[in-house]
Amino acid sequence: MRRFAACLAAIAAFGTYAYGAESYTFDASQFEKKPFELGGYLELKGDHFALNRGAAFYQLNFAGIAPRETLDRSTATLKLTGKARAGDWLLTARSHSESVHDQLAHASESRFDELVASWKPTPGFTLDAGKTVLKWGKGYAWNPVGFVERMKDPNDPELAREGFTVLAADIVRSFAGALRTLAFTPLLLPVNSDVNDDYGRHGHLNVAAKLYLLYRDTDIDFYFLNHGSRSRRFGMDFSRNIGTNFEVHGEWARIEAQEFALLDTAGALTRRTQAATSWLLGLRYLSERETTYIVEYYRNGAGFSADQYRAFTALVQRALQAGTQSPLYQRVQTLAPSYGRQNPLRDYLYLRVSQKEPCDILYVTPSLTAMVNVDDKSYSISPEILYTGRNNLELRARAVFLGGGRGTDFGEKQNERRVELLARIYF
Amino acid sequence: MSRKRTTMASLLVALLFLALSPLCLAAGLDAQDLLRKVDRNLEPESYEMYRKLINVEPSGAKKEFVLYSVKKGNDKVVALFLEPASDKGRSTLRLGDNMWLYIPNVGKPVRITSLQSVIGGVFNNADILRIDYAAEYVASIEEEHKDTLVLMLKAKTGEVAYDRLKMWVERKVLLPVKIEAYAASGLLIKTLHFKDIKDFGGGIRRPAVIETDSPLYKGYVSIMLYAGIKARQFPDEAFTLTNMHRVEELRK
Numbered sequence: 001m002r003r004f005a006a007c008l009a010a011i012a013a014f015g016t017y018a019y020g021a022e023s024y025t026f027d028a029s030q031f032e033k034k035p036f037e038l039g040g041y042l043e044l045k046g047d048h049f050a051l052n053r054g055a056a057f058y059q060l061n062f063a064g065i066a067p068r069e070t071l072d073r074s075t076a077t078l079k080l081t082g083k084a085r086a087g088d089w090l091l092t093a094r095s096h097s098e099s100v101h102d103q104l105a106h107a108s109e110s111r112f113d114e115l116v117a118s119w120k121p122t123p124g125f126t127l128d129a130g131k132t133v134l135k136w137g138k139g140y141a142w143n144p145v146g147f148v149e150r151m152k153d154p155n156d157p158e159l160a161r162e163g164f165t166v167l168a169a170d171i172v173r174s175f176a177g178a179l180r181t182l183a184f185t186p187l188l189l190p191v192n193s194d195v196n197d198d199y200g201r202h203g204h205l206n207v208a209a210k211l212y213l214l215y216r217d218t219d220i221d222f223y224f225l226n227h228g229s230r231s232r233r234f235g236m237d238f239s240r241n242i243g244t245n246f247e248v249h250g251e252w253a254r255i256e257a258q259e260f261a262l263l264d265t266a267g268a269l270t271r272r273t274q275a276a277t278s279w280l281l282g283l284r285y286l287s288e289r290e291t292t293y294i295v296e297y298y299r300n301g302a303g304f305s306a307d308q309y310r311a312f313t314a315l316v317q318r319a320l321q322a323g324t325q326s327p328l329y330q331r332v333q334t335l336a337p338s339y340g341r342q343n344p345l346r347d348y349l350y351l352r353v354s355q356k357e358p359c360d361i362l363y364v365t366p367s368l369t370a371m372v373n374v375d376d377k378s379y380s381i382s383p384e385i386l387y388t389g390r391n392n393l394e395l396r397a398r399a400v401f402l403g404g405g406r407g408t409d410f411g412e413k414q415n416e417r418r419v420e421l422l423a424r425i426y427f
Numbered sequence: 428m429s430r431k432r433t434t435m436a437s438l439l440v441a442l443l444f445l446a447l448s449p450l451c452l453a454a455g456l457d458a459q460d461l462l463r464k465v466d467r468n469l470e471p472e473s474y475e476m477y478r479k480l481i482n483v484e485p486s487g488a489k490k491e492f493v494l495y496s497v498k499k500g501n502d503k504v505v506a507l508f509l510e511p512a513s514d515k516g517r518s519t520l521r522l523g524d525n526m527w528l529y530i531p532n533v534g535k536p537v538r539i540t541s542l543q544s545v546i547g548g549v550f551n552n553a554d555i556l557r558i559d560y561a562a563e564y565v566a567s568i569e570e571e572h573k574d575t576l577v578l579m580l581k582a583k584t585g586e587v588a589y590d591r592l593k594m595w596v597e598r599k600v601l602l603p604v605k606i607e608a609y610a611a612s613g614l615l616i617k618t619l620h621f622k623d624i625k626d627f628g629g630g631i632r633r634p635a636v637i638e639t640d641s642p643l644y645k646g647y648v649s650i651m652l653y654a655g656i657k658a659r660q661f662p663d664e665a666f667t668l669t670n671m672h673r674v675e676e677l678r679k
Contacts (some may be wrong), residue, residue, distance in 0.1 A: 024479070158532055174663030356544070
């Protein structure tokens with residue numbers, strides 16, 4: 001009888017099916033959970049940059065270097081993921097090794113993006129200790145509520161990022177009724193010269209928390225970060241499906257004390273600390289022709305006005321004329337990281353249109369992404385084609401065109417065009 | 428001798444009754460009860476199972492995915508991708524009409540809609556995260572044949588992926604043979620063919636293969652192979668966003 005039951009179980013886990021000339025088998029026992037796992041991908045990327053020699057950030061970044069029209073860069077990235085399990089314990093490691101080479105420099109880097117031990121005695125409780133990636137917010141291109149994470153690149157929002165070292169818990173409860181899920185995530189984030197040294201001011205044990213509710217089919221989150229390495233901030237977000245093909249989402253964040261380094265039109269610098277409110281509204285729509293539209297409007301409360309940004313670019317020109325040893329040039333170099341960060345101005349519009357498998361060509365997804373700076377009307381337009389038709393291979397070709405003229409956000413970037421070819425091999 | 432004849436007659440009657448019982452059952456049930464019975468014959472109310480999804484292109488090229496799925500009650504399903512390596516660790520969650528996708532690289536769940544497809548090909552998210560037909564549709568009997576019943580299923584709300592389903596049910600075993608899925612406009616979106624009835628143990632006997640084609644994807648076929656279907660209970664907290672990157676830990 002036992003032998004019969006074992007035989008039945010084996011048959012249940014194994015199946016063969018013939019379709020056309022092909023015979024398909026499925027043996028579920030091949031997919032048993034393992035105590036150790038190793039996987040990852042190798043990414044090879046080639047970039048061709050057409051440099052914008054008149055732009056402020058070209059002149060700053062290429063000061064003292066022979067003028068160039070183009071730059072070619074090749075990047076090899078290896079990302080390994082490993083997991084080890086023992087009872088209720090799970091150790092997760094995600095490494096990142098990168099080698100970048102172009103005509104001007106060669107650089108290599110290796111780090112752990114994630115190295116965290118988790119204890120999960122029940123699906124309703126988890127304790128994480130170590131370096132992990134916490135991603136807060138519902139926005140696709142931006143996350144104003146991302147208080148405890150490294151900044152997302154809106155040009156590649158799905159790119160894996162490096163985490164911070166934390167002690168965090170997840171406490172989850174499910175209910176019947178209008179409130180379906182309630183989850184509370186408190187966390188501690190220490191900052192000193194050895195741990196999370198790039199997060200903010202050293203010598204603080206930062207406390208943050210997230211409260212998540214699934215209430216009346218709407219995801220709602222509330223966020224909090226205490227005053228410490230960064231000023232106190234709080235926020236919320238929501239996301240909801242309206243129909244089978246339409247989703248809306250939004251985020252709102254308040255930073256109690258944001259530091260601004262402001263320039264007037266004469267180039268005089270004022271440092272000011274004041275509250276800043278950022279928000280985002282977005283939607284995702286799938287048409288009957290399977291075209292996906294993602295639209296987001298982002299108000300960056302910590303951003304500069306178009307006039308302030310223009311004043312900075314004018315100051316760069318004056319500083320270059322004064323020479324790289326001049327105090328004015330040194331002041332510009334001090335301000336450059338703030339003005340040169342991703343999306344430094346106040347109002348942005350993001351649109352991504354992607355067409356799934358056009359003309360019945362499976363696994364091919366062409367898309368077009370546009371980012372417009374509403375304040376100065378500068379823009380970035382990026383056509384892209386992605387192919388995922390072969391198992392464990394992803395191929396992507398992308399071009400990026402920036403425009404807007406002198407004194408504008410995208411018009412003063414280092415590059416005016418970029419072509420990228422990427423191959424990702426998973427194992 | 429007469430006693431022996433009586434015993435034989437009783438046995439024959441009993442066998443006849445057993446053979447005809449699904450018909451009697453079908454006759455005695457209303458359409459919605461029949462649909463509930465079909466649901467239970469396909470899967471236990473709460474279960475775990477493994478599926479292989481194969482997308483076959485007209486050229487013969489194919490792409491395969493392996494999923495581990497868990498369902499609880501009427502409206503909770505979670506599925507984890509085990510293969511290929513490029514998709515390993517992805518999970519999809521359904522809570523009623525809400526659906527989310529978790530991609531390890533992205534690192535957080537994002538809402539998806541039922542008509543999208545996380546794998547490409549003919550299957551969409553509603554096919555992968557299917558809940559009981561009776562939970563989403565109101566059934567009526569459209570045709571009755573000797574061996575099959577044809578049920579017409581109308582979506583209870585506009586949130587359901589297909590407005591109508593036409594389901595051919597084999598009377599003898601109360602299992603679907605074929606399902607046609609229609610949009611509200613009357614457009615045929617896809618046809619599912621249920622094949623290869625197999626005993627999975629634990630009283631589960633159902634088709635081990637669903638073959639799907641679509642007039643919208645001429646020449647393409649998607650095949651779903653089932654294995655390891657087992658009745659199993661899970662806590663509600665297994666079906667939450669917070670648990671989406673830890674679905675693997677539900678596997679034994």
